[in-house]
Amino acid sequence: MIKTVGILGAGQLARMLAQAGLPLGLKFIFLDPAVDACAAEFGEHICAGWDDEAALTDLGQRSDVVTFDFENVPEVSASLIESLCPVYPPPRALYQSQDRLREKTMMQELGIPVAPFYPVASRPDLIAAVEKIGLPCVLKTRRFGYDGKGQAVLRFQEDLERAWQSLGDSELICEGFVPFQAECSIIAARGRDGETVYWPLTRNLHREGILAVSMAPAFDQQLQARAEVMIKSLLDHLDYTGVMALELFLMDGELLANEFAPRVHNSGHWSIDGAGTSQFENHLRAICGLPLGETHSTSYAVMFNLLGEMPAFATQQSVDQFLSQAMHWHDYHKTPREGRKIGHVTVTAESETGLEARAAQFASELGVAAELNFETILSKP
Numbered sequence: 001m002i003k004t005v006g007i008l009g010a011g012q013l014a015r016m017l018a019q020a021g022l023p024l025g026l027k028f029i030f031l032d033p034a035v036d037a038c039a040a041e042f043g044e045h046i047c048a049g050w051d052d053e054a055a056l057t058d059l060g061q062r063s064d065v066v067t068f069d070f071e072n073v074p075e076v077s078a079s080l081i082e083s084l085c086p087v088y089p090p091p092r093a094l095y096q097s098q099d100r101l102r103e104k105t106m107m108q109e110l111g112i113p114v115a116p117f118y119p120v121a122s123r124p125d126l127i128a129a130v131e132k133i134g135l136p137c138v139l140k141t142r143r144f145g146y147d148g149k150g151q152a153v154l155r156f157q158e159d160l161e162r163a164w165q166s167l168g169d170s171e172l173i174c175e176g177f178v179p180f181q182a183e184c185s186i187i188a189a190r191g192r193d194g195e196t197v198y199w200p201l202t203r204n205l206h207r208e209g210i211l212a213v214s215m216a217p218a219f220d221q222q223l224q225a226r227a228e229v230m231i232k233s234l235l236d237h238l239d240y241t242g243v244m245a246l247e248l249f250l251m252d253g254e255l256l257a258n259e260f261a262p263r264v265h266n267s268g269h270w271s272i273d274g275a276g277t278s279q280f281e282n283h284l285r286a287i288c289g290l291p292l293g294e295t296h297s298t299s300y301a302v303m304f305n306l307l308g309e310m311p312a313f314a315t316q317q318s319v320d321q322f323l324s325q326a327m328h329w330h331d332y333h334k335t336p337r338e339g340r341k342i343g344h345v346t347v348t349a350e351s352e353t354g355l356e357a358r359a360a361q362f363a364s365e366l367g368v369a370a371e372l373n374f375e376t377i378l379s380k381p
């Protein structure tokens with residue numbers, strides 16, 4: 001029986017995994033180079049680099065299963081641990097997701113619709129790609145991009161040179177710009193036996209490339225079914241165990257895949273307070289070989305990411321007041337820093353109209369209502 005879970009990474013995702021795992025009787029060991037890693041409150045923290053062989057060996061030897069909370073864990077590190085204990089999701093999923101070109105090529109081969117894309121390794125490649133795709137298009141680094149970093153939208157011919165100057169040192173991919181009606185994500189958990197469960201398709205709003213708001217449920221059954229088919233083909237192809245998230249664009253009634261994350265995902269945080277079982281608990285259930293929990297919505301939920309520092313009004317209100325208003329505060333206990341994900345709030349309600357009122361009020365207190373065009377996200381497309 002699995003008792004100790006090792007996690008590569010000790011950020012907020014690892015923290016919430018541990019919070020979900022403690023009631024399952026699990027213990028946690030984290031490996032993370034950050035001295036002040038926020039998951040450390042809930043387990044043992046091995047403070048070491050991702051390539052520290054002695055530390056990786058120590059983690060592998062003392063864990064019954066190892067997982068990760070971010071996808072840039074070097075493949076060799078995951079493989080080293082795999083020689084000592086099972087690693088889920090499979091390192092191959094890490095490998096496929098670490099390079100946008102590999103990732104998009106795999107999705108295309110599986111018949112998952114994606115925007116047109118071309119690899120770019122030189123200035124002439126870029127010119128040729130833009131000619132084939134047309135403007136606008138998006139130039140992205142193939143590796144290490146996150147929260148919209150390492151990307152440039154090209155709208156006019158003169159944007160090419162500027163984008164090349166800022167990104168040309170890396171291997172790149174150029175893809176068609178999708179003028180989407182909405183962004184969404186499907187999150188699924190696949191057990192060791194292949195059993196797969198799906199959370200309701202979640203609607204996402206990004207601000208400056210960073211997730212700002214997620215809402216679920218938000219779409220009809222037809223789109224849900226199509227999204228499930230898309231992520232299932234990825235899960236089965238990779239013989240996957242654990243939670244995966246697939247980011248999608250909704251355009252003209254069609255879903256186009258953007259990228260997948262081989263881990264729990266920011267757009268699934270609402271599931272802690274709004275679903276039968278959270279993405280964190282089901283990830284642990286999957287990797288530990290336990291039966292998966294129900295994923296249906298238990299209420300209407302909107303999640304707001306908190307960036308930089310906890311909002312001042314949060315500390316002025318009593319916890320009771322927030323709980324009675326169905327506002328679920330998650331403070332990751334991180335040192336405030338501009339743009340840093342330091343917490344989130346999930347607002348829940350029993351009806352859609354109830355949620356609208358409650359969430360709109362919260363959005364305006366947070367000062368994001370106007371910017372986020374809250375009406376749009378709450379109306380089903």
Ligand SMILES: Nc1ncnc2c1ncn2[C@@H]1O[C@H](COP(=O)(O)OP(=O)(O)O)[C@@H](O)[C@H]1O
Pocket residue numbers: 115138145146147148149175176177178179180183206209247258259
């Ligand atoms: N091809 C595209 N068309 C339109 N918007 C895009 C495109 N690619 C990315 N974006 C926008 O930028 C955000 C971040 O890009 P993404 O590819 O998901 O990279 P990251 O790894 O930084 O999350 C997306 O959620 C979306 O809002």
Ligand SMILES: [Mg+2]
Pocket residue numbers: 147247259
């Ligand atoms: Mg993304």
